Amino acid sequence: MHETSIALAILSAVEEKFRSLPGARRVTAINLRIGLLSLVDVESLRFALQVASRGTPAEGAEVNITLEPPLFKCRECGHTWEVPIEELKKVAEELGLLSAMHIYPDVILGYLKCPRCGSTNIEIIRGKGVVLESIEVDTEE
Numbered sequence: 001m002h003e004t005s006i007a008l009a010i011l012s013a014v015e016e017k018f019r020s021l022p023g024a025r026r027v028t029a030i031n032l033r034i035g036l037l038s039l040v041d042v043e044s045l046r047f048a049l050q051v052a053s054r055g056t057p058a059e060g061a062e063v064n065i066t067l068e069p070p071l072f073k074c075r076e077c078g079h080t081w082e083v084p085i086e087e088l089k090k091v092a093e094e095l096g097l098l099s100a101m102h103i104y105p106d107v108i109l110g111y112l113k114c115p116r117c118g119s120t121n122i123e124i125i126r127g128k129g130v131v132l133e134s135i136e137v138d139t140e141e
């Protein structure tokens with residue numbers, strides 16, 4: 001399952017940050033930013049984090065997730081616009097691209113047009129990937 005490998009990548013980044021903090025005893029919170037285009041199943045991810053963090057300093061940490069709506073930019077005219085994720089999912093589903101988009105969100109770019117000039121030369125400037133924003137820790141007195 002894709003969420004498990006994401007959880008493992010997050011935990012290894014968490015551990016790296018944790019080790020760089022002198023006196024840190026345990027991780028109390030993990031703050032994540034998730035682009036909606038990555039179609040990550042938040043509940044599966046929370047569960048995978050809970051399971052994979054057992055026996056690590058991040059066990060029992062609170063997981064705070066900020067979901068980021070996708071934002072596109074036209075390379076021809078510079079126009080930026082948002083597309084509701086439900087609409088994108090519908091497009092991807094009709095094209096049979098839903099599981100491809102989960103792994104590689106850019107696949108959707110081939111099927112979108114700039115609403116201002118009609119160009120297909122567009123890029124995703126926000127809304128993909130999973131980013132570890134910060135962690136919170138307990139430290140020794």
Ligand SMILES: [Zn+2]
Nearest residue numbers: 074077114117
């Ligand atoms: Zn344009």
